[in-house]
Amino acid sequence: MDDRLTEQIRFLIEIDKLKTVHRRAKIIHGDRLENDAEHSWHLAMMALLLKEHANQDVDLLKVLKMLLVHDLVEIDAGDTFAYDAKGHEDKYEREKQAAKRLFGMLPPDQERELTELWEEFERMETIEARFASALDRLQPLIHNHLNDGDTWQTYGITSGQVTARNRKIAEGSEKLWELAQSIIAKSVEQGILAE
Amino acid sequence: MDDRLTEQIRFLIEIDKLKTVHRRAKIIHGDRLENDAEHSWHLAMMALLLKEHANQDVDLLKVLKMLLVHDLVEIDAGDTFAYDAKGHEDKYEREKQAAKRLFGMLPPDQERELTELWEEFERMETIEARFASALDRLQPLIHNHLNDGDTWQTYGITSGQVTARNRKIAEGSEKLWELAQSIIAKSVEQGILAE
Numbered sequence: 001m002d003d004r005l006t007e008q009i010r011f012l013i014e015i016d017k018l019k020t021v022h023r024r025a026k027i028i029h030g031d032r033l034e035n036d037a038e039h040s041w042h043l044a045m046m047a048l049l050l051k052e053h054a055n056q057d058v059d060l061l062k063v064l065k066m067l068l069v070h071d072l073v074e075i076d077a078g079d080t081f082a083y084d085a086k087g088h089e090d091k092y093e094r095e096k097q098a099a100k101r102l103f104g105m106l107p108p109d110q111e112r113e114l115t116e117l118w119e120e121f122e123r124m125e126t127i128e129a130r131f132a133s134a135l136d137r138l139q140p141l142i143h144n145h146l147n148d149g150d151t152w153q154t155y156g157i158t159s160g161q162v163t164a165r166n167r168k169i170a171e172g173s174e175k176l177w178e179l180a181q182s183i184i185a186k187s188v189e190q191g192i193l194a195e
Numbered sequence: 196m197d198d199r200l201t202e203q204i205r206f207l208i209e210i211d212k213l214k215t216v217h218r219r220a221k222i223i224h225g226d227r228l229e230n231d232a233e234h235s236w237h238l239a240m241m242a243l244l245l246k247e248h249a250n251q252d253v254d255l256l257k258v259l260k261m262l263l264v265h266d267l268v269e270i271d272a273g274d275t276f277a278y279d280a281k282g283h284e285d286k287y288e289r290e291k292q293a294a295k296r297l298f299g300m301l302p303p304d305q306e307r308e309l310t311e312l313w314e315e316f317e318r319m320e321t322i323e324a325r326f327a328s329a330l331d332r333l334q335p336l337i338h339n340h341l342n343d344g345d346t347w348q349t350y351g352i353t354s355g356q357v358t359a360r361n362r363k364i365a366e367g368s369e370k371l372w373e374l375a376q377s378i379i380a381k382s383v384e385q386g387i388l389a390e
Contacts, residue, residue: 005245005248005370005374008244008245009337009374011244012237012240012241012244012245012337013223013337013341015237015240016222016223016224016237017224018233018236019222019224019225019229019233019237020222020224020225027211027214027215028208028211029211029212029214029215030214030215034214035233037232037233037236037237038213038214038230038232038233038236040236041213041232041233041235041236041239041263042207042210042211042214042232044236044239044259044263045207045210045263045264046207048260048263048264049203049206049207049301049305050200050203050207053200060256061255061256061259064239064256064259064263065243068236068239068240068243068259069240069243106244110244142204142207142208146208175200179200179204
């Protein structure tokens with residue numbers, strides 16, 4: 001086996017670990033926390049089916065690549081809870097170290113490609129990154145709504161916090177932000193999200 | 196929310212069930228069976244990184260879409276074990292019914308798109324389907340090799356069966372078939388796969 005293929009396979013074995021990084025929200029159809037790998041698959045399916053609702057025409061291949069790759073850094077850095085202000089202080093530094101180690105396992109051209117995809121997602125400047133990020137926010141909102149506000153109640157999250165966090169969905173899709181607002185309103189109405 | 200978006204979101208909630216469909220192989224970094232959703236993510240990452248080893252230039256977007264979608268029918272039809280001859284007799288019929296119900300939840304144009312992607316994958320005729328299928332065979336081979344032949348031993352699978360099953364990898368990638376052969380040989384040598 002040549003060096004290039006060896007490096008690629010070693011990386012693909014290493015990232016199996018994403019299946020063991022747990023998020024704060026449960027899956028919808030089962031009583032356990034979701035992991036980052038299945039979450040990334042779910043977001044990719046959302047991109048495939050909701051693409052038409054992006055504010056501008058997006059390059060779907062770029063969006064899919066970003067979504068597949070965006071959480072890999074959590075293998076080393078762990079999942080930082082969306083409402084953990086302290087965890088967010090050094091989040092970027094921790095994840096940058098992780099990107100260096102993980103993507104550094106790959107041949108240089110692929111290290112560059114994955115690093116750029118991850119950074120593009122994080123910066124949220126391109127239309128693809130904004131749409132990908134909108135899906136990454138909308139998905140746990142749907143999960144929490146359908147799981148009777150489970151995560152919100154465990155961590156004492158209010159509708160104000162949820163609205164502030166998810167407002168950025170509008171930058172990727174006004175249409176999905178409307179949907180998000182209706183989910184938040186309904187959750188408050190049902191008493192599963194505190195006002 | 197308009198009807199189209201409602202249908203899309205209902206479908207995206209339904210397919211969360213893929214996270215509860217278990218395969219026969221374990222994840223590499225943990226002592227539990229892999230589920231179809233995280234498996235699909237892993238295959239998509241393989242496509243992204245191993246594309247250069249396909250026998251012919253493939254349309255990566257098409258490959259990714261197929262891999263994301265290819266196991267959805269197992270939500271209704273269940274995972275049919277690669278070496279279960281009896282299960283394979285009615286596999287296509289069971290999965291066709293599943294495709295009809297599941298993809299039928301979507302707006303007609305998207306129902307058509309997903310049905311076509313799934314059928315293209317199943318038929319293994321296009322270069323994209325052959326490459327996607329090669330990855331779908333290679334991945335559990337790597338898992339079983341690294342998990343000390345776990346699934347092979349549980350079900351009494353021999354190297355002859357593994358070779359017969361995986362020979363089709365060559366149709367998508369000669370290079371990855373070489374790799375697969377070396378993994379099979381090494382597994383026999385290590386005594387974790389019966390001859």
